[in-house]
């Protein structure tokens with residue numbers, strides 16, 4: 001992706017999040033100079049990778065395979081300094097924009113439709129680190145669902161799915177509908193080591209630096 005595209009998608013997301021009343025912390029609008037001036041006092045932001053994150057998973061096709069995220073809070077496993085056992089993100093998922101099939105080795109996450117269109121999930125069981133064909137169980141807001149691998153589950157606004165480690169999942173916003181303001185509440189998040197993609201993907205592909213950053217990304221820290 002080009003930095004100019006990332007800048008435009010962040011500006012768009014800022015407007016959409018605000019229109020749903022989801023307000024971001026102050027550092028969401030910091031400049032690179034603000035981050036530099038606060039590097040010591042805000043070590044948690046850098047070390048726990050809080051903030052903006054825009055990825056096309058290396059697809060070079062962001063609108064069909066990509067995700068925009070802002071990590072609001074996070075900890076580090078087995079860290080005395082950053083002992084939060086939980087994480088929270090807000091994300092923007094566009095119609096037909098797929099987050100590729102993956103599972104997590106350790107993280108348990110609730111993916112929450114906080115408004116907009118419907119979220120569409122496809123789930124698979126785990127077959128030795130690859131999507132399997134067995135039954136798979138998830139809870140939708142406390143109601144246990146057991147479905148065949150490959151099944152589609154629709155998550156409407158207000159609803160959420162609880163994904164336990166090893167459950168393969170892919171999701172997108174319903175085609176023809178609105179973008180979905182999507183929350184994530186989870187155990188600690190470690191995007192460097194805890195994503196098991198079904199096919200080779202880059203979680204943090206590099207950018208083509210054609211303009212200055214509008215906001216820094218966690219990958220810029």
Ligand SMILES: [Fe+2]
Pocket residue numbers: 102103104109169
């Ligand atoms: Fe996930």
